[in-house]
Amino acid sequence: MDTTFDVIIVGGGAAGIGAARRLTAQGSSTLLLEASPRLGGRAHTQDLGGYPLDLGCEWLHSGDRNAWVGIAEASGFPVDRGDPPWAKAHPGNVQDEDDEEAAQRAFGDWEERLRTVAAGSDRGSDALEPGGSWNAYVRAIAGFMSGVAPERISATDYLAYDDASTGRNWHLPLGYGTLVAASLPSSTALRLATPAQRIDLTADGVAVTTRAGTVRAGAAILTVSTTVLAGDAIRLPSGTDPWREAAAALPLGRNEKIFLEIGRDAAFESDVHAYGNLHDPRSAAYSIRPNGWPVIEAFLGGEGARIVEEDGPAAGFAFVSAELVSLFGSDVASAIRPLAVTAWSRMASIGGAYSCALPGRSQARARLAQPFEDRLFFAGEATHPFDFTTAHGAHDSGRRAADEAFAALRERRGLVLRGSMAAAEARAAR
Template structure:
């Protein structure tokens, strides 16, 4: 749900292959992707773990992870049913029209399209994308305390501090210890830098806006200790043409999805699984649980037997972020240079709409602004009505423009944190919890042969990204199918999903 990360500890080069073991050749939506995650040379007998072959798989959740897994299983000939609590597909990928403009209210970015399964599926579907940097946009900063635009030199100096902090991070971790928060790291870095005002204030703002936006939480709650979540290397950040509706449509094609079916209990044993829902009980040989980490943390699904202690501990130690969006659709723009712009807003209240995306160029010229916010500010305004939050954002826009324009014709305010089927935006590492990528591996590990888990929070390398969710779903489908006799693992469109998709599958 976020733009490309820029922190060296979470970015750029992929340090480990996320490809599941024993990959081989196969066909299928994940084949033209060149994504060779799911096809393998098959043997005889059961799956790779020696369990019973999948006969009827229940997938809980129709987000990117669940749909990817279900599509692959269905294509391989396994009876698969997806149970989705909402009345729509996509989970935290939520394309919605706001005043006639398709906007992704959840996951919105293709983060490095080269080798990215998201881009590969879109390409196979004939759906293009636009670079967030390629449309001649302007990066601006506005100081809401001094009520003036930030001088360009001050803005770029502040943004340069982000890279300098990245370089200093290992030294800071060594000095502050494994339980230090990102906020403590910021303070130590800025103190050592010895910046005068307003340079220190601007640098502090840039650090908070960048990293809190990446991790979807306030810096005092985010761990400083280096972790790894990767974008793909090439091409920067992009928006899909017409939103991610095409991605979800492609992943759901041919898949049996039961909407408005709320799962309350999962029973599992060597004999199979029994899933209690609001519409009755479903039985199967295996279940893949793909609900968000926030839902697991809230205990909204009962497991019988109870989950192992190490998995419960992993759920507790990881954090669930709370990034939200406000969308304003205007009939006429009145702010400077409407187009593909990015605005940093330093408000009098910390964390107030720190990043504003001028989405006008991506919306076919229809004036549209999107603000992102999270953490302490999100909590401070959580009880405000949607209309009041949108009105406050409109006031900020008028302040930046230097005059009021007409009121927005349409608005939308997301509420991922209070959504009972999300309970947050995406996962992060909590300060003081001592969590590492090992907790994500534990979260994604199967319990016995019948109970499997997927979702962005289970990805040690790609957490928080749509492509991480897709890869996790493909991982669990492969776990069930990698030794299924005579089967290759592919999606309905003939594409294979795996990390890296530049060559066509054979």
């Protein structure tokens, strides 16, 4: 078994796979270490009830510039470029349309006020209208977007994403997680269920210690979540405290999904969207019969996701079932039954949904993306300057880190490189 490589990638999510694809194209020998028994990280498609449901990331945000679209099409994965379900409401929804419009306007007004707040306190809650009647709705939507309450949202950070987004949200019928996991190059050495425990600098690169032994490389790319990076699961070299501090300034929010199976065909229309209680910051957003499947996906963010994390799946099912009954009438109670619930915040190898910069700390993304001693490189959605929270931002950060690692190895003289990279060095020396 090989124990020496050009590059070791720690983390097999979208960033790690993006890095592996880039390094493969450059001819580097690469080992990917993944703590869990599967690839994909926060991109995870699971067959539930016979349907490929995305437990994590689901939408090709900014689809017209999303790298995964090209990867999907090159790999034969269909891409649905139609409007997302939240673009239309369920015809059986008894929600007052005037109230919905007022709530949406209030959210838009909050986003506009963020521009003023960004130049001051940078705290998202300072853009809330004092005593505003729709603040609960704003809190709920902010929870969907960032996973945290407005008090913990950097206005500067929020606007960086919002301004860069193209608003094109496309879908992968076979699952985003399916695509990400299938995209690792076959030439990449892979070790699943092998968490990195320690990373040390060596004279010619790095040594990564795992339960299965120590592996060595000229460089390592660390793509783990900010929760993991800020914690003590991986012992990093002396001098990396600033990176841990940057990760702590970019905590993962709470976002969970609850899936319900529809047992009666006539109960709901297909491919539509509904929203729960406009006056409850815990409310869920509902994707009903996506792709025509007899399934309801309830998406909970921030305070709503806290129900699942703190009170457990049964409490989550009870909460969303009550909201659906309130929206569509008591008859639907007998038409739905629990199917699955996520637990991203409870997963030790991840620890939450996606990153959100704390007020005044948006610059932590750039700090976290900096290399350490030209040996240790950092990637992951949290390191992207504006496409954070997305799988394409993670992918692109992995590609950036791969380029940095490749350049550092190429410039470091006296290092014995393996594979095509070594051959290229030998040819250049003649």
